[in-house]
Each structure stands twice: as C-alpha cells, then as structure tokens.
Amino acid sequence: MKVALFVPCYVDQFYPQVAIASLQLLEKLGVRAHFPKQQTCCGQPMANSGCEQDAKPVYHNFVDAFQDYDYVVGPAGSCVYHVRKHFNIIEQTPAVQHVRTNTLELFDFIINVLGITEIPGSFPHKVGLHLSCHGQRGLHQANESEMTPVRDGQLRRLLSGMQGLELTELTRNDECCGFGGTFCVSEAGISARMGQDRVQDHVRNGTQVLTGGDMSCLMHLEGIVRRQKLPVHVLHAAEILNGVIIG
Amino acid sequence: MSHSERSDIFLLDAERTTWHDETLWFVREKRDKAVYATPEFQELRQLASDIKDHTLSRLDFYLQQFEENARRNGVHVHWAVDAAEHNAIVLGLLRQHGATRVVKSKSMLTEECHLNPHLLANGIEVIDTDLGERIIQLREEAPSHVVLPAIHLKKEDVGDTFHKYLGTEKGNNDPQQLTETARQHLREKFLAGQVAISGVNFAVAETGTVVVCTNEGNADLGVNLAQVHIACMGMEKLIPRLSDLSVFTRILTRSATGQPITTYTSHFTRPAEGKELHIVIVDNGRTQQLGRPDFRASLKCIRCGACMNTCPVYRRSGGHSYDFTIPGPIGAILSPNIDMRKHASLPFASTLCGSCTDVCPVKIDIHTQLYKWRQVLGEAGKLPTSKKWSMRLLSRVLAKPGMYSAGGKVARQALRLLPHGLTHGQGYNPWAIARELPAPPQQSFREWYAQQPQNDKA
Numbered sequence: 094m095k096v097a098l099f100v101p102c103y104v105d106q107f108y109p110q111v112a113i114a115s116l117q118l119l120e121k122l123g124v125r126a127h128f129p130k131q132q133t134c135c136g137q138p139m140a141n142s143g144c145e146q147d148a149k150p151v152y153h154n155f156v157d158a159f160q161d162y163d164y165v166v167g168p169a170g171s172c173v174y175h176v177r178k179h180f181n182i183i184e185q186t187p188a189v190q191h192v193r194t195n196t197l198e199l200f201d202f203i204i205n206v207l208g209i210t211e212i213p214g215s216f217p218h219k220v221g222l223h224l225s226c227h228g229q230r231g232l233h234q235a236n237e238s239e240m241t242p243v244r245d246g247q248l249r250r251l252l253s254g255m256q257g258l259e260l261t262e263l264t265r266n267d268e269c270c271g272f273g274g275t276f277c278v279s280e281a282g283i284s285a286r287m288g289q290d291r292v293q294d295h296v297r298n299g300t301q302v303l304t305g306g307d308m309s310c311l312m313h314l315e316g317i318v319r320r321q322k323l324p325v326h327v328l329h330a331a332e333i334l335n336g337v338i339i340g
Numbered sequence: 341m342s343h344s345e346r347s348d349i350f351l352l353d354a355e356r357t358t359w360h361d362e363t364l365w366f367v368r369e370k371r372d373k374a375v376y377a378t379p380e381f382q383e384l385r386q387l388a389s390d391i392k393d394h395t396l397s398r399l400d401f402y403l404q405q406f407e408e409n410a411r412r413n414g415v416h417v418h419w420a421v422d423a424a425e426h427n428a429i430v431l432g433l434l435r436q437h438g439a440t441r442v443v444k445s446k447s448m449l450t451e452e453c454h455l456n457p458h459l460l461a462n463g464i465e466v467i468d469t470d471l472g473e474r475i476i477q478l479r480e481e482a483p484s485h486v487v488l489p490a491i492h493l494k495k496e497d498v499g500d501t502f503h504k505y506l507g508t509e510k511g512n513n514d515p516q517q518l519t520e521t522a523r524q525h526l527r528e529k530f531l532a533g534q535v536a537i538s539g540v541n542f543a544v545a546e547t548g549t550v551v552v553c554t555n556e557g558n559a560d561l562g563v564n565l566a567q568v569h570i571a572c573m574g575m576e577k578l579i580p581r582l583s584d585l586s587v588f589t590r591i592l593t594r595s596a597t598g599q600p601i602t603t604y605t606s607h608f609t610r611p612a613e614g615k616e617l618h619i620v621i622v623d624n625g626r627t628q629q630l631g632r633p634d635f636r637a638s639l640k641c642i643r644c645g646a647c648m649n650t651c652p653v654y655r656r657s658g659g660h661s662y663d664f665t666i667p668g669p670i671g672a673i674l675s676p677n678i679d680m681r682k683h684a685s686l687p688f689a690s691t692l693c694g695s696c697t698d699v700c701p702v703k704i705d706i707h708t709q710l711y712k713w714r715q716v717l718g719e720a721g722k723l724p725t726s727k728k729w730s731m732r733l734l735s736r737v738l739a740k741p742g743m744y745s746a747g748g749k750v751a752r753q754a755l756r757l758l759p760h761g762l763t764h765g766q767g768y769n770p771w772a773i774a775r776e777l778p779a780p781p782q783q784s785f786r787e788w789y790a791q792q793p794q795n796d797k798a
Binding site for chain 1: 343344347348351357361365372375376382650652653656657687688689690691692693694695697698699711714715717718719723727728731732734735738739740741744748751752770771773774775776777778779780781783784785786787788789790795
C-alpha cells in the first residue's frame with residue numbers, strides 16, 4: 094500500500110509538529126507514508142472566495158503530486174473535503190478520479206482503511222473535542238445534532254480509548270467555530286465573535302486541552318486562546334494519539 | 341454596505357448579540373426536541389423534498405390546474421409578473437370596493453413587494469395584525485426573521501414602542517400587559533377593516549384551496565370580519581394534492597418553533613355568501629430562479645426559518661444585516677437572483693458549515709448553493725477588486741511548489757523578525773482584531789522532512 098501524507102499549506106508552514114505527529118502515528122500503526130514535495134495546497138482559499146477558475150492550476154498540481162499513491166492522507170478534514178467535493182470542475186481523468194476518491198482524512202483512514210478503532214496510550218487530561226464542520230457534516234465523521242441527540246464519531250471513539258482522558262461535554266456540541274477559510278478575514282467581526290463563543294463553551298465546561306481533527310479550526314481557536322491568555326492547550330488529535338506529553 | 345459592515349454595527353452591542361444568539365439557539369433546541377421525538381422525521385423531509393421537486397418540475401401544469409379549480413370555486417385569480425404589478429392589483433381591488441382600511445396577516449410576499457408604503461402613499465390605512473409585525477410596523481422597521489419578525493427586539497424595546505404609540509405606562513415591560521394592550525388596539529382595527537389581506541403557506545392545485553398557518557388566529561379573524569379577502573402568494577407555494585398537505589404541516593412548525601403543529605391551519609377554498617375571495621399569484625423573479633439549475637431548489641423553501649435559527653452567523657449578526665426581505669442562509673441564495681450587485685456580499689456571509697442544509701425540512705442544499713453563488717459572482721466580476729487580485733496572485737504561487745516553498749520561508753521569517761505591533765496591526769490585519777497569529781516555527785514540515793536521513797530525497 095503506497096500512502097502519501099498530504100500536509101496542507103498552513104500546517105506545513107505553521108504547524109510542522111502536527112504533520113510530524115501524523116507521520117509518526119501512521120508509522121506506529123504500520124504505515125510508512127511518503128511526503129511528495131511537489132504538493133502545496135488544495136486550492137480551497139481561492140475557491141471559497143469565488144475564484145474557483147483561478148484555482149484550477151492548483152488542483153492540477155495536487156493531482157500531479159499524488160496520482161501515483163494508493164491513498165492520500167491529511168490531518169485536515171476541510172482540505173480533504175475540498176479535494177473530494179470540489180475538484181469536480183476540472184476534467185475527470187482517471188488520475189483526477191483516483192485522487193478524489195482516495196484522499197482521506199487521517200482518522201477516517203485509520204478507522205476505515207486500517208480498521209483500527211483503538212490506539213493504546215495515556216493522556217490524563219480533560220479534553221474538549223472540536224468537531225470541524227467539514228469533517229462532521231461534509232465527510233460524515235460524526236453525528237450531527239440536527240439529526241440526532243446521540244454524540245458519536247470517529248475521533249470521539251479514538252480519544253475515549255486513551256487512558257485517563259476525560260472528554261468534556263459542551264453546551265453546543267457541534268456549533269461552527271467561525272473560521273470558515275477566507276470568512277475569517279472577510280467577515281472578521283463575526284468570525285472572531287463565533288470563535289470567542291466557542292472557546293467560552295469549552296472553558297465553561299472544563300476543557301484543559303482543546304483538540305480536533307482539523308488544524309484550520311484549531312489555528313483560529315488557538316489564536317483566540319493566546320490573545321485572551323486562557324489556560325487551555327490547543328493540540329491536533331494526531332499529537333495526542335501520537336503520545337505528546339504536555340508540561 | 342456589505343453584510344460584514346452591517347454585522348460590525350450589530351456586534352458593537354456585545355450583550356445584545358449574546359441575547360440574540362441565545363434566544364434563537366433556544367428556538368433551535370426546541371426544534372431539535374420536536375425532531376428527535378418524531379422518528380420518521382427524515383423520511384418526512386425526503387417526502388417533502390420530493391413533492392416540492394416534482395411540483396417545480398411541472399409548475400406550469402399545477403399553476404393552471406390551481407387557477408381552474410379556484411375559478412370554479414368562485415375565486416378571482418390574478419397574475420402579477422413583479423412587485424409593481426402585484427401592488428397595482430391590490431390597490432385596484434381596494435379602490436374598486438371603496439376601501440380605505442385594510443387588515444393584513446403576516447405575509448412575507450407583501451413585504452417583498454413593499455405593499456405597505458404603496459398603500460399608505462395612496463391614502464389607505466394598512467394594519468399588520470400579527471403581533472410581531474405590528475410592533476415593527478409601529479417602529480417603521482422591516483422584519484428581521486420570517487417567523488419571528490421582531491426577534492431583534494427585547495421586551496424593553498416593545499415597552500418603549502407601546503408607550504410611544506399606544507399610550508402604555510412608561511417603563512411597563514410586562515409581556516402579558518403589553519400583549520393585552522395590543523389585543524385591545526388590534527380589535528378596533530379588526531372591526532374597522534373593510535378588506536383583509538393574507539399570505540399563503542400552501543396552495544393546493546387539486547382543490548384550488550389556499551392554506552394559511554398562524555399561531556394567533558389573526559388571519560381568520562381578519563378574513564371573517566372583512567367583506568373581501570385578498571390572498572397574496574408567490575408562485576412556488578403550490579403543492580399538487582390535498583393529501584400532500586399533511587406532510588408539510590407536520591414539518592413546518594416542528595422546524596420553525598418546535599411545535600407539533602400550528603395553532604390555526606385555515607383552508608380558504610371559496611368565498612362565503614355575499615363575500616369575495618381574490619388570489620394574487622406573483623412571479624417577481626421566481627421564474628428566473630427556476631431557470632437557474634444550480635439554484636432552482638431554493639424555490640422549495642416553505643419559510644420555516646429553521647436555517648436562520650441554526651445559522652451561527654445569522655444569530656450573531658441579526659436579520660437586518662442581510663438587508664433583504666428574506667434574511668439568513670436561504671435569503672442569501674434568493675437575494676442575488678433579484679439583484680446580484682446589491683446582494684453580492686450575502687453568499688459570503690457564511691462559513692459553509694452546512695447546518696442550514698441539515699435542518700432544512702425540504703432538503704435544500706443551502707450551503708452548496710452559497711458556494712455556487714460565490715463562483716457565479718466571481719465570474720460576473722462582482723467581487724471586491726482586492727480579493728480578486730489577491731486570489732489570482734495566491735493561485736500563481738500555490739501552483740508552483742518552488743515559489744510556494746520560498747514564499748513561505750520569507751513570510752515566516754518576516755513574522756518572526758517584525759515587531760508584534762506591525763504584524764498584528766488591527767487597521768490592516770483583520771485576523772488580529774481578536775486573534776494572535778500562529779507562532780512561526782524555525783522550520784516548515786518540508787524542511788524538517790528533507791533533513792531526516794531515512795527519507796528518500798526524491
């Protein structure tokens with residue numbers, strides 16, 4: 094099985110530790126992932142801004158970088174969703190179709206392709222799970238509160254298998270954090286307010302470590318946590334599952 | 341003004357924003373309880389969606405069938421191509437009957453057509469009889485929500501309004517007393533109303549019936565006291581059969597307010613002895629939307645308001661920030677159809693979280709349509725110039741791995757070396773209004789990866 098690690102542009106530049114944790118976690122689970130260095134970005138920032146046509150060369154670069162792999166795995170639900178859903182505007186060659194179908198979010202890959210539902214480890218902290226909208230409603234990785242009161246999902250299951258880890262219960266389980274890609278600057282006021290409300294829900298319910306499967310939401314929430322100097326650590330779930338120790 | 345500029349004004353009052361958000365979230369939670377308690381809800385949603393899709397695919401047929409059956413029942417049917425024609429028809433009917441006083445029960449269509457100012461300018465007193473509508477009518481404001489038109493107002497605001505216009509005691513904010521005042525005030529208006537105008541929730545093609553759902557019973561009271569009833573409907577309100585109606589009455593209020601059913605569901609099929617019933621069927625851009633394949637499903641909307649209650653952006657920016665008769669996520673896909681330039685910012689007033697799509701009882705793919713409108717607006721040259729060029733530049737960089745890699749390195753260096761006040765300047769870095777930028781690491785992942793001895797350098 095040839096697996097490529099897809100490291101979204103902002104993760105590559107600002108959160109290398111998340112990509113390293115993803116790589117090491119996969120290795121612990123028996124998968125040696127390669128990092129094709131031709132990769133850059135999935136093109137979502139342009140497309141979400143209404144400039145889908147401008148993004149086409151970026152889509153082609155993505156397909157070129159990953160077409161030779163069986164699976165493309167990335168620690169960011171939103172980017173994965175974009176590749177799967179919105180690469181429909183370029184010619185659907187076998188390579189494009191192959192890449193779209195086989196680009197998977199990290200935990201989706203671990204659970205559904207590797208068939209692993211429990212990862213041994215210990216993390217004795219109160220953890221608040223942030224469900225990313227694109228992971229949850231786009232890739233169906235967790236139940237939606239619009240449909241059912243039952244709170245379940247891939248990441249919830251993986252995290253609850255960690256020793257000592259206690260998941261906090263939020264007042265609004267799956268409300269959007271307000272990042273929204275370029276929304277965070279084009280509607281900066283609302284975006285900031287949504288993020289502040291989201292962080293408050295965690296703080297109120299006792300979250301010590303805020304985590305999730307999508308680094309873009311976490312980048313926004315971390316920005317608020319740091320601005321407000323709150324006693325909350327923000328970590329990608331790959332870091333927790335890979336055995337990070339917080340001091 | 342763009343949506344974000346209007347939102348910023350709303351956000352200035354942080355406490356009111358919290359209150360607005362929590363009030364609407366409370367309604368969303370009531371909706372959830374009602375939906376969870378209905379095990380077949382998802383099947384009902386699918387059925388409602390299918391019925392609406394089918395009706396829209398044969399709208400010409402069902403409109404004609406509806407007209408024929410309504411005429412057979414003794415109803416006068418009128419057609420209006422746009423808002424101006426709708427208003428002219430209504431005014432003409434009022435003049436024909438020498439009416440100077442009209443009572444109206446909540447109709448978003450007459451709001452859309454700006455009927456009230458038109459009638460007032462022509463010397464006709466028009467009174468909205470729905471409590472929320474009446475409150476904002478007194479204040480000369482537009483509704484901020486399709487089901488809860490005065491949801492932007494607190495009880496203190498209502499107390500002040502009633503003190504100013506209805507002579508209640510200053511500082512009296514007791515909801516029960518205010519409601520009683522409104523009741524007395526409206527009773528006079530009901531008795532004096534010569535003509536009653538109502539909206540239409542559903543129009544049944546098979547029987548020529550219009551169905552109006554209200555919780556206050558004001559449509560019935562107005563219609564039964566007046567000599568003439570004018571029902572105004574958008575042409576998308578059709579459903580084929582009477583037996584289809586139950587699907588919609590079961591999902592409408594559960595989605596809107598969490599009630600199992602509306603208090604009053606009134607069927608108007610034929611005029612009472614000696615009275616008149618008129619139905620005005622309005623296009624006003626609906627045919628155009630029907631002809632846009634990507635957006636035609638927006639015409640399935642039954643105006644329950646669930647997408648507004650669930651939308652985290654709407655809850656924190658208020659209905660008026662959309663500056664369109666129908667606000668919120670559904671309004672943001674209906675409005676560019678009417679005026680692409682004026683409403684160009686609305687499809688961007690969303691994080692595309694998809695919650696609107698998930699609550700929609702007729703399964704409109706709202707967030708997908710928002711994404712598509714962005715592309716249409718982009719291609720039509722309706723984006724701000726700075727956005728257009730920065731995205732073009734970004735694409736150039738991201739299509740070339742070498743340029744991206746070098747550019748990233750420079751940006752990280754700059755972030756590390758420049759003083760915090762410069763990188764976080766609130767005047768030009770909107771990110772920094774409430775957030776720190778990520779701390780730039782020494783190495784990008786790709787730089788780290790290339791240094792690992794076990795990795796092939798290919």
